[in-house]
Amino acid sequence: MKSLLTVSILALGLAACGGNKAANNQAANATAANSQAPVAPAANGQAAATPTGAITPQELRAMIERDGARAAVRTLNEGGTEAAPNRLAIAMQGISSGDQAWLDIVPLLRQGTDGETGEGLSMSLADALPNNAAGVLRLIAGGEDAPSICDGQLSVNTPEAARAARQAAIPAVEGVTDPALQQAKTACLTVLRAQ
Numbered sequence: 001m002k003s004l005l006t007v008s009i010l011a012l013g014l015a016a017c018g019g020n021k022a023a024n025n026q027a028a029n030a031t032a033a034n035s036q037a038p039v040a041p042a043a044n045g046q047a048a049a050t051p052t053g054a055i056t057p058q059e060l061r062a063m064i065e066r067d068g069a070r071a072a073v074r075t076l077n078e079g080g081t082e083a084a085p086n087r088l089a090i091a092m093q094g095i096s097s098g099d100q101a102w103l104d105i106v107p108l109l110r111q112g113t114d115g116e117t118g119e120g121l122s123m124s125l126a127d128a129l130p131n132n133a134a135g136v137l138r139l140i141a142g143g144e145d146a147p148s149i150c151d152g153q154l155s156v157n158t159p160e161a162a163r164a165a166r167q168a169a170i171p172a173v174e175g176v177t178d179p180a181l182q183q184a185k186t187a188c189l190t191v192l193r194a195q
Contacts, residue, residue: 054090057101061108069112077117088117095124098131106139122148126165129188133172140184150191166192 055063055076063072073088080086085093091109094102106121113121126149129136140146150169170192176185 055087057094057099057105060091060105064105064108064112069108069110071112073109073112073117088120092120092124095121096127098128098135100132100135103128103132103135103139106144107142110144119148125149126151126169130165130168130172133169134176134178134181137173137176137178137181137184137188140188141181146184146187147191150188151195162195166195 060072060076063075067075076088076091077086080089091102091105095106103125106125110118110121122145125136125139125144129150136144136149140149150173170189173185173188173192
């Protein structure tokens with residue numbers, strides 16, 4: 001009886017003091033797993049870190065399908081600072097990368113945008129042109145507005161930066177050979193070269 005009481009007290013003392021090695025290991029493993037940022041593929045095929053609390057294209061698609069595009073955009077656009085952007089800004093960064101998984105979400109996301117968020121989406125697509133011109137041109141062929149996307153001045157603040165953006169976008173767009181995208185390609189090049 002005395003041994004059983006001693007063992008019980010010892011077990012309680014270890015648990016209270018954090019001496020339960022199995023529980024501590026599980027907690028440490030969970031903390032380590034949660035502290036690592038998830039990894040998303042970048043446009044160039046390399047892995048790129050996604051900020052903690054970010055959203056993936058798959059999560060965004062599920063959110064839009066569950067809540068509707070307007071509600072999803074509203075939820076993603078809540079909070080955030082320059083140092084820690086909200087999840088809509090993080091999604092826009094994903095779109096800017098030209099990653100095809102992000103570009104595939106654009107038609108769904110567009111349904112929930114308004115003036116400011118719609119302009120932000122067009123700016124992100126403009127930034128994506130040099131990285132995945134064919135992906136962006138598919139969106140233009142599907143109804144996205146070529147002038148809004150292909151205007152090299154949308155997402156930059158200086159004339160020099162606009163010129164550099166156009167110089168990066170033009171050869172990428174010129175390189176698209178898919179016959180189904182030639183009309184979108186011509187429309188985009190017309191805008192890019194008119195600047």
